Amino acid sequence: MAPSSSSGLTFKLHPLVIVNISDHYTRVKTQLNPPPSVCSSGNGSNNGEAMLQESPRVYGCVIGVQKGRTVEIFNSFELLYDPSSQTLDRPFLEKKQELYKKVFPEFYILGWYSTGSDAEESDMHIHKALMDINESPVYVLLNPAINHAQKDLPVTIYESELHVIDGIPQLIFALTSYTIETVEAERISVDHVAHLKPSDGGSAATQLAAHLTGIHSAIKMLNSRIRVLYQYLAAMQKGDIPCENSLLRQVSSLLRRLPAMESERFQDNFLMEYNDKLLITYLAMITNCSSTMNEMVDKFNTAYERNTRRGGRTAFM
């Protein structure tokens, strides 16, 4: 099993990469196992429904940027790899790299990805092959098995480390932790697709409901996490669980971080922004009122037009 990494690099993964890998895998899988409707149309249906192929392994490259000790993985693309001969299609890789460089000039190859349940020995070959492009590539592994009891994202990131085993320096995979990083636009579209929210405005009430529901779910998650922490601490206090000082230190530092912002300037800015928004609301209400007034005046004038045919003056205004 892979030990934890000790390189001290922080990894940030964008959701686009995860969706990319999942799409690649789904494509290859459905192309290998055509759906029953196509089979029955009678062209080449020798595989039939009985023989369901094993989940194929797909391979690809991940690209992104590395700034100092932070590695941020933005995007990915497919690779051609022949598992039987264990050769990587080099010209294809270079071609793809060139194409992606044109559109995303700041990104470069950070590593590679694959699907499967665990890292295997043969993966080291690909890893070593990529080492001439990036001297320390990362390996992103996605487990495509759908397990509904799972609570955690089935994506693991491995780094390679040189360890001396039995007197021979060998490269082994070491597990690293990562965080999910996102930009606002990405978050909105992921949210949109994940929950299939109504895409057009609807009334103001539904927009409000949608917005608040999102925040509500996030707060619920926060609450449940805090509750877990609280129960853990209560158990520690009672003596059910041995005291773990490092954890206590972390919790204490977390608590000291509240309140999050305490300065005078923050308060001033916050209140100013609050007032600005209220002013905008006020202006909108005035516009609304004046528009309604205007319509009323128009209707009034139309209704009393008879009185103004002679002379140029309107009856009341």
Place this chain on the structure above:
Amino acid sequence: MEGASTIARKTWELENNILTVDPPDSASDSIFHYDDAAQAKVQQEKPWASDPNYFKRVQISALALLKMVVHARSGGTIEIMGLMQGKTDGDTIIVMDAFALPVEGTETRVNAQADAYEYMVDYSQTNKLAGRLENVVGWYHSHPGYGCWLSGIDVSTQMLNQQYQEPFLAVVIDPTRTVSAGKVEIGAFRTYPEGHKISDDHVSEYQTIPLNKIEDFGVHCKQYYSLDITYFKSSLDSHLLDLLWNKYWVNTLSSSPLLGNGDYVAGQISDLAEKLEQAESQLAHSRYGGVPASSHRKKEDEPPLAKITRDSAKITVEQVHGLMSQVIKDILFNSARQSNKSSSDPSDPEPMITS
């Protein structure tokens, strides 16, 4: 408490005609299968040639949407463009994937330049090798900040495309409005052939268009129609996205829509002010003209002041939503004011820092 919230949710769902889509299982993944023979057959038959309104719906995959929105946002205020790959299914165009093209600022050019074509060919070839078998089925570009519609140049480009590269779809994304409103602003369009008269009872959804673009919009808005967009994802996608929420909720809570879009909002408000001035001068004329202008207007046009009111309401609603997020965060994280203030940096979340 559980009972009340389920009732509330059911009422909301009923109000919005939310169809509960069964969670995609592996049977529905069949949409990902590319059937070469069926596609070739449809290409020969060309059912769209006889009916300009043939394609009515668009289905976009989760991956394509994500890629397009991220690409559009990365362009900032510059328009970007790219191509979409997919297939057709009856009267639906299905978009499976999208990729960016290395061209910039296409508003002044009718067609992408030669090196973009080369890129397109190269990319399609490598894609076919990698197992993405679909053909190019449309193009997308962004209108940062000014809404989803086709400009004059876009209309002529699309008409050309629909002559030589059928079936073809045009998609427009507005990344600025997406971030500001908190929902994806996207539109899919197909143009009518030259000389086709749009039926008068066709009502399009109202959009806020800035003053400097409104002429371009008005001249061409009858030359194309918009298609309904729905989204789909594979079973693995939805499983992953569900799990992603376990880590993602932090970002939802810490997002600050107000901060990222300051320029855009200021632009919207000044644009609104200009429109108000214009409307005011129009109204002044009608008063002294004697006969009110309203009697000459067609029933479907709203008086300009009503449009302005709608625009101002929209801007306000977005701002208020943003303010609500800020206030909630303040209550959550700032109300625990204690006497022992720590001097360590406040973090997690910091409302004043753009995410």
